[in-house]
Every structure is written in structure tokens, then in C-alpha cells.
Amino acid sequence: MQKYWYALWFKPIDVRQFALLRIAYGYLTAVYLVQLLPFIATQFSASGWLSSDLKPTSIVNWGSWSLFNLYTGEYALHFSYAIQVLGICAAIAMMLGWRTRLATITVWLVLVSLWNRNPLILDGDDAVLKVMTFYLIFSPCGNAWSLDARQNHQPQSAAIWPLRLIQFQIALIYFVSGWVKFHSAEWLDGTVLHYVLSHPHYARFNLSPWLEYPAFVSLLSFLTSSIRWWELLFPLLLLNRYSRRLSILIGILFHLGLFLFMNLRWFPVIMLAFYPALLSTKEFRSLVDYVKRLNKHNVSTR
């Protein structure tokens, strides 16, 4: 029993698994923070519409601290831009693996500060970036594929526990999301995708004319039902090697579908960036070796 408990938390894994997550989330966070720059003045600085003394009780998910609230004087706008630019620089440093832990902590501070300053304009993708950065702080994600690793030799294996936290987070996201879908009448009767595909904000293209075809409607109904069961059972599917692989495949197809048909910014990409955390060390190494062989093959055929 003690042996299994120990293996659950301290089994050594390849640190490149953390490094890949760091690079992906560093890149995505940098893109997100750049894309939020036009909103800093109106939405996040003390000179914006949401003054720091206005804290209505209707917003229940408001955290108590934010770097943006540290200074609310005459130069609050400049101060807010400075925080955002600091976040962008830190996200780039995180992606490159330069002073990785400090960079990751800075990125997390900026992401939580944005969230706690104005959650009304933020969404699920922002929340995933925020929680993911928190987990990466505790991982040795700068030990490989980083500038830090080039300067100093770092151990190439580490205890698995930060990855366990990430895996739990992924499972929780899908489980809660699936559970919620069991509470939605539109998900239960299978019509939710009819609305989504006619929705001028969420749909990339107007697919409502396709709803005249019974085969298309049946396909949507099947997808609706499959998705909510897959999400609800996701934590259980992770427990077995074969069901985990099947679940990963379904997840990749699901998020590719979201990416192609729905306007959710980078959300599907952010969720797919989680997936290396679902692989075993052996699977991860096989994947890395496969990509290396593919690269060699491409170079030799040029």
C-alpha cells in the first residue's frame, strides 16, 4: 500500500513533460496578455469604468487582491499598462525558460490580478491559463528545453506530484462541465447544438440551413449525448491505460471540432495544450522520439 502511495506522488517522470506545458502555456499567455492590452484602460485600470470602490455583491467570483489595486492615483493608467507589459515579458521569459520560476510566479500574479480586477470580461480560457500557471510554479518546468537548462545542468527527472495536480484539474474541468450539461434542458433533449450553430457570436459560420437535413440533426443529437457522457466519465476513463488513450483521442477530436466551428478564441487550443499531462512517461518519450524521427526524415528529404 505504502509503495503505491509513494509511486502515486513521487514516481520519477521526464521533466520535458513539464517543459512542454511551460512552452505551450507561456506562448498562449503571452498572446492573451497582448490581446488584452486594448482593454487595460477601460476595463482594468483605476481610471476605467469599474472604479476600485465599486464592489457589487452580484459578482460572486471576485478575489480580494489585485496588483491593479495597489495604486489608484493620478498615474493609475500608466501603472496598469506597466503591470500588463511586465506580464507579457514574464510570459515570454516563461516560454523561453529564462529565470523560469520567477517568470512563472510573475505571470500568475498578473493573471490573477486581471481576474480579481474585472472578472466580467474574462472567460473560461482565462481561468484555465490562471490555474495552469499556478501548477507550473511548483513544477521543475525550467529543467529542460529552456535557457536556464542551457546555463546550468538540471536534473532530467522529477517527482510526479505537480503533474497529479494538473491531471486532477483537467479531470475536474471535464467532470463539472459534463455534470452541468446534465442540468441543461437543451443538452438533455439534444437541441443545444442547433442553437450554437445558429448563434452569431458562438458559431463561426451559419450552419442553421443544415438543420433541414434529418441525418445532420441525428448526428448533432448523437454528438450532444456522447459529449456529456464522455465529460462526466472523464475522471474514470483516465484510470485505465486503454480507456485513457481512447479518451484522449475523443478529446482531441472534440476540441478540433470546437476550434473549427465555434468562436471561443483560443479555448480549444488551451485545452489541448493540457493533453501532454495526460500521457505516461513512456508514451511521452515515444511521442518525442517520433517527432524527432519525423524532423530527421524531413531534413534528409529536403
Place this chain on the structure above:
Amino acid sequence: MQRQALPFICLLHMLAIFWWNVPQHYANIRYDQDYDNTPLFAREEPLLNAAEIRANHTLSWLLNHYIDLTGSQQYWDFFAPASPKTHQYFSVCRSAIKHPEQGEIICTSPPFFSNLNLNFKGFNLFKPNDSRWYRLTENLSSLNDPPLLSAFADFYQVQDRRGTLKKPVWLILHQFELAPGLKGLPAFGYRMDSVLIPGQP
């Protein structure tokens, strides 16, 4: 020592985020169909009790502070879209006119702010502004909190050099209800605009 403590710290974190997610949702969700025909996973009774515990227990106080300190707030609506039956937008303007027969309320002066845009967005990964504004109006309209709505309308009036706070402005909610199965309705749904803050007639 570290090896003994770490798993328990991890478990505490897992407990905190699980607790934060699940009871929170099911205290708020109302599923008003027949209980016997409600799928097992949609029944909420035990979790409602958890929500009651949340309000009183010392443990909930500790977990709340832990979630706040670590910035781990996360809600179900992040990961599952709100009901997509409707879509909504805001306009802030000095004067407006109602067309009740079309369900429209239209600004008759150039708006201080408006995100009314009924085009499908295609692939616009590097131009996410529309979706940010959409999220803001979605949240503000669902909260329907007067101080927030006033602060929003006043800000955009003052931001615009034409505006002063002395004259009240209109804050208009442009809302559309989709009915994909019904023929004869406009592609963007049945329009039913409403006034959230009335300005001068």
C-alpha cells in the same frame, strides 16, 4: 518530512477546488422538470446540503481563503456555455427611439458605445475584441445590477468628448432569441430590445 507532507497539501488543494466547484453550482441550479424523470447526475439534493455547510463551517472559511489566496476561483459556466438560446449586445447613447412592432430600440444619435454586430465571425483568432465585449455584455445583462449598469453607461458617456454626466443616457439591451426550427424568423432570431437605463425621451 517534505515527502510526508506534500501528498496531504496536494489533497487539500484538490479538496478545495472540488469543493469550490461542485456545491457552488448545485446550490444555484434549478432544474424544474419532474424529479423522477431527471437523470441521476442532475439531481441536486445532496449537493444542496454541501452548499449549506459552505455557508457556516469553519472549514469552508479556511477553504474560501485558500481559494482566494491562490487565485483558484473557477466556476462551471467557464467550462459549459450559458444557454445559447439568446444573444445580446449593449448600446449607450444620448437619444433613442422605440419601434415596438419590430422589437427594436434604435439610437438616434451616434452611440457612445455599441457592440451590436450580427455578422458571423469566421476565423478571427487574432482579433478577439468582439468576443471580449460580448462576454462583458453577457455578464452585465445577466447580473442586471443597477450600480454596475450605471457605472458602465456613465463611463462611456464621459469617455466620449460629446458626453457630460449632466444629461442621462440610454443604456439599451439588444436581445435576440434564436428559434432554429422555426421557419420565417430572421436568421438572427426574434428581436426584443429593452431599456436598462432610460435616458431623456
